[in-house]
Amino acid sequence: MYDFTTFVQSIGNFLHGQFSPGVATALEWTLVILIYLALYAILGLVLVYVERRVCAFFQLRLGPNRVGWAGTAQTVADALKLLLKEPVTVNKADKLLFNLAPFIITLAALTVISLVPFAKGLQAFDINIGLLFIVAVSSLGVVGILLAGWSSNNKYALIGAMRSGAQIVSYELSVGLSLLTMVLLTGTLQLSAIIETQANGWWIFKGHVPAVIAFFLYLTASIAEINRGPFDLPEAESELTAGFHTEYSGLKFAFFFLAEFVNMFTVAAIATTVFLGGWMPFHIGDWAGFNAVMDFLPPIFWFFLKVSAVIFLMMWFKWTFPRLRIDQLLKLEWKYLMPLNLMNLVFTAILVYLGWHG
Secondary structure, three states: OOOOHHHHHHHHHHHHHHOOHHHHHHHHHHHHHHHHHHHHHHHHHHHHHHHHHHHHHHOOOOOOOOOOHHHOOHHHHHHHHHHHOOOOOOOOOOHHHHHHHHHHHHHHHHHHHOOOOOEOOEOOOOOOOHHHHHHHHHOOHHHHHHHHHHHOOOHHHHHHHHHHHHHHHHHHHHHHHHHHHHHHHHOOOOHHHHHHOOOOOOHHHHOHHHHHHHHHHHHHHHHHHOOOOOOOHHHOHHHHOOHHHOOOOHHHHHHHHHHHHHHHHHHHHHHHHHHOOOOOOOOOOOOHHHHHHHHHOOHHHHHHHHHHHHHHHHHHHHOOOOOOOHHHHHHHHHHHHHHHHHHHHHHHHHHHHHOOOO
C-alpha cells in the first residue's frame, strides 16, 4: 500500500522520456542531491531545537521560548546569524586544508545518509554491501577533523583533533563488530534485505540476547564515535576551548555543528534499520486487528518514530552522565566494549551454526 518504488520509477521514466539519457541522468542526480541537501539542513535545525528542549527538560528549566512559537524560530535565528558572520581565517593557517576540512566532514555525513532506507522504495542507493559501505565512508569524517585541527595552527585545535582521531579509530572497531554480529544473524549486508528479514519480527526481539547486547554496544560505541557527550573529549570546553573547530566561524563552523547532529540521525537510522525493523510496523503475534491497525500507519512514520526514540535515548545519555577523561574513554573501549563485542560475536556465530537464531 505504501510502496514508493512505482512513484520513484515514474519520475525517472518521465525524465528519460523528456530528455536525452545523459541529461536525464544528470537531472536525476541533481534532484537527489537537492533533496538530501534540504534534508541535511532541516535535520540540523530540528535536532538542535529538540536537543535544547530535551536538555532543558533534564535540567528542570524552560529552554528556548522567546523567538517564535515555543521558541521554534530560535534555531532559525541562530542559523541566520552564522550565515551572516564574517568567515575568519587564522594567520599562518594552511588555508587550503583549513577551508577543505568542513566540506570533507559534510560530504561524509551526506554520503552515509544517502543509503538510509526511509520506506520501501524510498532510498537513494541500495547496494548489496550497504552496511560495509556505511562503516567505510563514515570513517572518512575523521580525516576532516584531523585536517581542521592541524591546519588551524592552534594547539587546542590540534590536541582536540588528535583526541578525536584516537577516539574514532578505537570505537569504530566496536561499531563494526556489533554490526557484524547482526550480519551473522541476517546473512546479508544490503540494508533493504536486512529490513525484509524482520517482516516476522524485529531483530531486537527475535535475535534474543546477542541482538540486545549488540544493540547497546553499538549505541554506546556510536555515541563515542560521533563525539557526543559524555564522550565529547575532542571539544571539551573546560580544557580545549572548542577543540578542533576552535578557529572556525560563520558558515564553516555551521558545517561542523550540523554534521554532529546529522551523524546522530544517521547512527539512529542505522540502529533502526538493523535492530528495530526499519520501516516495518510493530506486530504482536496473532493479533490480527491490532496488526492491521499498525499496517495502516505509513512506513515512513514508523521509521521516523523509531529514529526519534533512539535519538532521545542518545540525548538522555548525554545529559545524564558526566564527561569522561581521555584515559577512561579509551579504557572503556579496549578493556570492556571490545572484549564484550568479540565474545558476543563468537556466541552469535555458534548460535547461527547450530540454527538456534531467529
